[in-house]
Amino acid sequence: MTTVDTTTTSLDETGGRGLQAVLVDMDGTLVDTEHFWWQAESSLFAELGHPLDETHRAQVVGGPMTRVIDYLLGITGLQLSPAELTVQINQRFVDLLDGGAPLMPGAEELLRLLAEQRIPAALVSASHRRIIDLVLKNLGDHPFAFSVAGxxxxxxxPHPDPYLAAVARFGADPARCVVIEDAPLGVQAGEAAGCPVIAVPSVAPIEPAPGRTVLRSLAELDLELLRSVVAARV
Known part of the structure; x- marks a missing residue:
């Protein structure tokens, strides 16, 4: 397993108690890949004689691959090792992703905002390094100082470790780092790390809660909102 580089990345001067960084989830938040994952999983299981239906989709969205694999093997009884199934699903996903993935609504504007305002930003995903690098390659120019892979x-x-790793690398205060997520497990991770969370649900519903702002689209997000969710915490 690769160890996250904890070398501190310099922060811009953002004021004594203001916004320090933005930590963005990838699948379903920045790029529209959740349907690729579902297509990879459902098509593979259909070929193996275990068709999945939409009732299972909300159970696999936004989770780490180990959890998804355990769930799918548990409900189907498929006689494959978790390692073998992981390889097959990842390869099918990579094949689907090879032509690039569309940005989620408002994502282009978010990337432009982070770049123009010089807000330190990181991509934090449960996806593996190979997949993150492919998405970033297809994105071209982007404002992310680094990325953290699952x-x-x-x-x-849903553990806070990925977000805590990103916060530590920035040398920042979690309460001053905004997490942007689309899935309940990702929201759980961001909140467990002590970060204010902006949720933009993609497949599974997410309810507002203290320290959590729920939007219908990234298009509703602006600099004032990013600053305000931090100000409410600190």
């Missing part, structure tokens, strides 16, 4: 931490989402 196979680079001991425990991935």
């Amino acid at each position: 196979d680079e931490v001991t425990r991935t989402k």
Whole structure:
């Protein structure tokens, strides 16, 4: 397993108690890949004689691969090892992703905002390094100082470790780092790390809660909102 580089990345001067960084989830938040994951999983299981239906989709969205694999093997009884199934699903997903993935509504504007305002930003995903690098390659120019992959931490989402790793690398205060997520497990991870969370649900519903702002789209997000969710915490 790769160890996350904890070398501190310099922060811009953001004021004594203001916004320090933005930590963005990838699948379903920044890029529209959740349907690719579902297509990879459902098509593979259909070929193996275990068709899945939409009732299972909300159970696999936004989770670490280990959890998804355990769930799918548990409900189907498929006689494959978790390692073998992981390889097959990842490969099918990579094949689907090879032509690029569309950005989620408002994502282009978010990337432009982070770049223009010089807000330190990181991509934090439960996906593996190979997949993150492919998405970033297809994105081209982007404002992310670094990315944290699910196979680079001991425990991935819903544990706080990926977000804590990003916060530590920035040398920041979690309460001053805004997490942007689309899935309940990712929201759980961000909140467990002590970060204010902006949720933009993609498949599974997410309810507002203290320290959590729920939007219908990234298009509703602006600099004032990013600053205000931090100000409410500190």
